Amino acid sequence: MTTTRDSVTDFVGSLEDDISRIAICGTSYSDIGGVARVIEQQAVELRDEGYDIEIFTLEGTRKPPEDVSLHALGHFETSPYKEVDKLLTLASLSALNFVRSANRFDLIIAHRFPFSTLGHAAKVIHNVPYVYWSHPSGSSDELFEGLAHIWARVQHHLETKNYAVRKADYLCAVSEESGEYIEAKTGRESIVVPNTITESRFEDVADEETINERFDLTPEDTVVLHVGRISPRKNIHRLIEAFQAAREEETECKLLLVGEESMPEYSERVRELAGDDVVLTGFVDDETLAGVYKRSDVYATCSLSEGWGLPLSEASYFDLEIVAFESIPAVKSLSNTHQVAEENYGEFSEKLNAVLDAGTMTTEEDD
Known part of the structure; x- marks a missing residue:
């Protein structure tokens, strides 16, 4: 045991x-x-x-x-x-x-x-x-x-x-x-x-106006956030596709990808997929990251394998709704999560769309 x-x-x-x-x-x-x-x-x-x-x-x-x-x-x-x-x-x-x-x-x-x-x-x-x-x-x-x-x-x-x-x-x-x-x-x-999480990392929080100005967001934009390196391991290209499928007719919604671009070839592939509704921020400091979490509405990840999934814990700390595959351990331990069957990208898009449409939804347990 x-x-x-x-x-x-x-x-x-x-x-x-x-x-x-x-x-x-x-x-x-x-x-x-x-x-x-x-x-x-x-x-x-x-x-x-x-x-x-x-x-x-x-x-x-x-x-x-x-x-x-x-x-x-x-x-x-x-x-x-x-x-x-x-x-x-x-x-x-x-x-x-x-x-x-x-x-x-x-x-x-x-x-x-x-x-x-x-x-x-x-x-x-x-x-x-x-x-x-x-x-x-x-x-x-x-x-x-x-x-x-x-x-x-x-x-x-x-x-x-x-x-x-x-x-x-x-x-x-x-x-x-x-x-x-x-x-x-x-x-x-x-x-x-x-x-x-280490809560002391988020004691200083960039304000919404600063975040909007830095990442070209409007106050009306709904923000879907992902935090992690831009790498195949994080399945970023599928996240972009799922996001775009979920928001085909939505103009005031942005996908914010926060993380270092350490693999040039993969970054190029991601940027080719990304439209005007996808923002790659690169690395950001803790104060900016805290501000991004606070500014965002939903946290989403298509990563298939994580030991835990620490950014999900951080997103939960900032009370974000979370859409992720059920294979990520953190999903099962946090509140406000919407679990998706592994590699079911159609279901992922549907749940992401539902969360965004609802604005504030019940947790997965109440679905």
Whole structure:
């Protein structure tokens, strides 16, 4: 039977070990990416409970929480391909120093490869308890071609079936679905700790006039929002098609796509599909993001696979109606959600249209 903990502090507090100093590790601590958000939330929550926290990452461009140290081990700025850094780091001096000094920690929480391997090395050498925090709910290799396809398969293996994952002291997952998935891959029972948002990120909120002016919106526009990188993994092209099918005759409705365009070829495909009713904002800071959430009317995503779906939690925090496939774990835990059968784009358009027409609808439970 899967164990569930309400929060990361609840999980850490349940451990028998005497824990004071914790290393939280992940591939990226930047202004974009769901894993970075989870690391930030864990660091803030554990710090507030009196733990001494340090963050280790490959790319560390975001300012860490107050009283939390940040260490960047990678070399993303000089690597031709960022994914290469995940392999290069294992053979780097910075990784060796991390393992050598890991005995100063009482617990290591590792999000994704290569910190799963480094966490396991610290466990073997120093007997430091190591937690692997699992995010994937499925492989995404079918979304890519060539070397990217091969690497997606390799990386998925490293984050599910790899020896370092299977031998973690504790195996945590961000949702029941993700927990069941990692259990099937490792044969290990997982501990489910649902994601939560870092509310302090949204203390400053850009006003509606600023948002309208910046993104060419009128006060009368109804806004459908999506937050996340512009990538095949997020299925952005199908979201645009579903939105356009839902609003064929509606002129005062815009789809706002908030996220970094990190894949030029895919971005070009998305822009070719997008009409005047679709706005690509690129990356925005937290104050602007909060203002966008507050300005929007509906949150919609056609993503097929998420470990949790943190932007949905953020949308719920701002009381937005949410339209998403039922395969996204967050949909089942949040209010104001309208669940759609996976890959049923006709139903998706119908529900999105109904939500927009109604203005304020009952939740999925009342449908």
